[in-house]
Amino acid sequence: MARQLAFDLPLREARGRGDFFVSESNAQALAAIETWAAWPGRKLALVGPAGAGKSHLVAVWAGLAGARVLTADDLPGLDPAAFEGQNVALEDAEAIAGTPALEEAAFHLHNAVLNGGGALLVTARRAPARWPLALPDLASRMQGMPVVAITPPDEALLAAVLVKLFADRQIDPPESLIRYLVARIDRSFDAARAVVAALDAAALAEGRPLGIGLARDLLERADPAD
Numbered sequence: 001m002a003r004q005l006a007f008d009l010p011l012r013e014a015r016g017r018g019d020f021f022v023s024e025s026n027a028q029a030l031a032a033i034e035t036w037a038a039w040p041g042r043k044l045a046l047v048g049p050a051g052a053g054k055s056h057l058v059a060v061w062a063g064l065a066g067a068r069v070l071t072a073d074d075l076p077g078l079d080p081a082a083f084e085g086q087n088v089a090l091e092d093a094e095a096i097a098g099t100p101a102l103e104e105a106a107f108h109l110h111n112a113v114l115n116g117g118g119a120l121l122v123t124a125r126r127a128p129a130r131w132p133l134a135l136p137d138l139a140s141r142m143q144g145m146p147v148v149a150i151t152p153p154d155e156a157l158l159a160a161v162l163v164k165l166f167a168d169r170q171i172d173p174p175e176s177l178i179r180y181l182v183a184r185i186d187r188s189f190d191a192a193r194a195v196v197a198a199l200d201a202a203a204l205a206e207g208r209p210l211g212i213g214l215a216r217d218l219l220e221r222a223d224p225a226d
Helices: 027-034 054-065 100-115 136-143 155-168 175-182 189-206 212-222
Strands: 043-047 068-071 088-091 120-124 147-149
Touching (some): 027 043, 027 147, 054 068, 054 088, 054 120, 088 100, 155 175
Parallel strands (some): 043 120, 043 147, 068 088
């Protein structure tokens, strides 16, 4: 069978509130985002594993609160005064730990946002109390944040994540494939992303339909012992 060319096309992820599937693993986090005006101290740390939907919730909050979204990579050379009193999200904030310039910038950003009456949302894989921060003033401020966590997905959420990841690639997977994958892949968002990417690439490269047969072959190749 002739192999098809597989092009690495950019994905367009749907990140509106209506695209966010709610289950027991993320309902508390969504509720915290939607009631952001009541955050104690006007700040919140949203934590969870990679691919858990933290960036999706940041996008939802940015729409609700008119917030500006930054990452740790944006901090070098940042003028904190430009964000005074604004609502700001800092994604992957744990990445600042151990880099003095980034910690200093985050400290001044925190103060500019909150002292001016704004709100601050930070995301990370772990709670701020577990970050190895070297700047004591920043550590005390981050560790004083209320924390809400997204836990590993249950079956319903994992199925919904798989459907969404396929939809982001303009693929409408058969329901039987989703059930098959949920029963066999690791219960994690990273595993869902990896299997969807691998199935999409294999279907294009091998010219095969996306279904249980392709998934079975792919999973067996990944783990020959099974």
